[in-house]
Amino acid sequence: DIQMTQSPSTLSASVGDRVTITCRASQSISSRLAWYQQKPGKAPNLLIYKASSLESGVPSRFSGSGSGTEFTLTISSLQPDDFATYYCQQYNSDSTFGQGTRLEIK
Amino acid sequence: EVQLVESGGGLVQPGESLRLSCAASGLTVSSNYMNWVRQAPGKGLEWVSVIYSGGGGTYYADSVRGRFTISRDNSKNTLYLQMNTLRPEDTAVYYCARGYFFNYFDHWGQGTLVTVSS
Numbered sequence: 001d002i003q004m005t006q007s008p009s010t011l012s013a014s015v016g017d018r019v020t021i022t023c024r025a026s027q028s029i030s031s032r033l034a035w036y037q038q039k040p041g042k043a044p045n046l047l048i049y050k051a052s053s054l055e056s057g058v059p060s061r062f063s064g065s066g067s068g069t070e071f072t073l074t075i076s077s078l079q080p081d082d083f084a085t086y087y088c089q090q091y092n093s094d095s096t097f098g099q100g101t102r103l104e105i106k
Numbered sequence: 107e108v109q110l111v112e113s114g115g116g117l118v119q120p121g122e123s124l125r126l127s128c129a130a131s132g133l134t135v136s137s138n139y140m141n142w143v144r145q146a147p148g149k150g151l152e153w154v155s156v157i158y159s160g161g162g163g164t165y166y167a168d169s170v171r172g173r174f175t176i177s178r179d180n181s182k183n184t185l186y187l188q189m190n191t192l193r194p195e196d197t198a199v200y201y202c203a204r205g206y207f208f209n210y211f212d213h214w215g216q217g218t219l220v221t222v223s224s
Contacts, residue, residue: 034210043214
């Protein structure tokens, strides 16, 4: 099984900050990685697929990069609506998610 | 607009069974890769099962293989998850999700909570 490890587990930031979340795969997954945002009591929402492709309707302040085993999600200027938990997901071999990164207000 | 609405969750005892449903609108279940993904309370996401478009082949996570069965009713445009021999570790919110083939998940339901406890 491919393991996905996100860092940090919790991130404190302020509105307007630029933040980056990292996701590492235990083996190469090419660019077969997605990012999701989840708010409390709600279903996850797809942000990025194929490592760097922005899902329709997602604000352009979200971007993704990486390939192989290391990937990043960047939010260029945090907005109040962005405080949530973020998950990466590999779909190169079955499907596994990272443990999540909680983005909280500083 | 795509809508996925899960139902059927509840409290059951270990060893019992439960069937979840996911009624779809705005998409045709039989033409899509439909999945179940679960989330234990306060924990991360775990993919559970997929049913492929067309012929309806199925695939399961190791943690549920042999106990859970995914299926669909094309006439009702509804996805199901039959869960047998439930364990406390199956306690979770269960989401149905449309997969872009067997890749990422671009449409999700609101989830239904399954609690397995004596």
